[in-house]
Amino acid sequence: MTNTAESVDSMPFRSSTIRFEPLTCTIGAELFGVNLGEVARDDVLFAELKALLLKYKVLFLRDQDISRAEHVAFARRFGELEDHPVASSDPDHPGLVRIYKDLDSPAEHYENAYHCDATWREKPPMGCVLRCVETPRIGGDTIWVNMVEAYVKLPEDIKARIEGLRASHSIRATFGAALPTEQRNRLKECFPDAEHPVVRTHPETGEKVLFVNGYATHLVNFHTPKNIRCGIDYAPGSSNLLNYLISQASIPEYQVRWRWTRNSVAIWDNRSTQHYAVQDYWPAVRKMERAGIMGDRPF
Missing domain, CATH: 3.60.130.10 (Clavaminate synthase-like)
Structure with a gap:
């Protein structure tokens, strides 16, 4: 039965x-x-x-x-x-x-990195x-990751630390990396690096989203007296923080x-x-x- x-x-x-x-x-x-x-x-x-x-x-x-x-x-x-x-x-x-x-297939057409499509665009x-x-x-196969959940599960001290931070996203440093210098620079002229909040707000649900991925190259407003004692706090300090945030996409539970x-x-x-x-x-x-x-x- x-x-x-x-x-x-x-x-x-x-x-x-x-x-x-x-x-x-x-x-x-x-x-x-x-x-x-x-x-x-x-x-x-x-x-x-x-x-x-x-x-x-x-x-x-x-x-x-x-x-x-x-x-x-x-x-x-x-x-x-x-x-x-x-x-x-x-x-x-x-x-x-x-x-x-x-x-x-051209070598630069890759997708085997965790990424959010085209964040090198302003929109x-x-x-x-x-x-x-x-x-x-x-x-x-393809894997998708819930970056709302990735933000929710961040430690509270990290959430406080990244509030208000912004990151630069680049097509030249990713799709353009395999191109000759002139072509790479022309690509950046057409698509200048875009600056986005590290934590964005979803426009329809209001959810907070961890919004950095493989296109993000650096944090643009990290170097402030609040965050910096000496140079090592800025580099590699900001890079370590960005890499930690990007790595959250690899957590299987999300x-x-x-x-x-x-x-x-x-x-x-x-x-x-x-x-x-x-x-x-x-x-x-x-x-x-x-x-x-x-x-x-x-x-």
């Missing part, structure tokens, strides 16, 4: 019409019976999905056999899309960036919709890990998460298509 309690616990939850299953205690939920092409055309479904996104930070779906046009149409429900200065976009669908990994993306086109049979299958999709809130694309699959091929949604200036 089936145990009723166990049976109920194993069933997906339901909001109004969308069935879903939380994947960890802190981040991520998988949706069932949802077609993103339909969501793009249905105001009620979209509002329900967005509410789940704000709560769980990243949503996952499988078997999304949708067209590129439907992919773009769904992502545009959140806002206008943006191109990427390094990764190429689909020529027929501006804003749909192709992240194709094969033996000819980093609000979020992204990523669809798997082709994936290895084994490997190529993470969810997703195994890709063809036509699976991840939708994430780029304001409150980081992610890491595991590059353990060479020489297999991994092809993804991502629609990045324009965001606002962090505060």
Whole structure:
């Protein structure tokens, strides 16, 4: 005889019409019976999905056999899309960036570091919709991290220490690092280093978010009489603090890990998460298509 309690616990939850299953205690939920092409055309479904996104930070779906046009149409429900200065976009669908990994992939196209997309912009993306086109049979997972939880769990003395601090974020020091000097400098001319608060406030939920990642190069307002006795407090003192904060993304209790299958999709809130694309699959091929949604200036 089936145990009723166990049976109920194993069933997906339901909001109004969308069935879903939380994947960890802190981040991520998988949706069932949802077609993103339909969501793009249905105001009620979209509002329900967005509410789940704000709560769980990243949503996952499988078997999304949708067209590129439907992919773009769904992502545009959140806002206008943006191109990427390094990764190429689909020529027929501006804003749909192709992240194709094969033996000819340029070395500077890397994602195997914990990062929040494009924080080198003054207005980093609000979020992204990523669809798997082709994936290895084994490997190529992606990890997402709840950076709200990362902030909440910081020691109180660290929270007090970083209040009001700001960090500089650079494309030249990351994507540009493998480029010749002239190209690297031109990249910075187009995208000057951006300065963001170390702890941002989520504009829709009001949550505090630890907002430093692999694009952050240094703390810009640490060198004050309050923090400095002598030079070693500034360098490496500020660098040690920044590296400690960046390292919080690697704590498993804040993470969810997703195994890709063809036509699976991840939708994430780029304001409150980081992610890491595991590059353990060479020489297999991994092809993804991502629609990045324009965001606002962090505060």
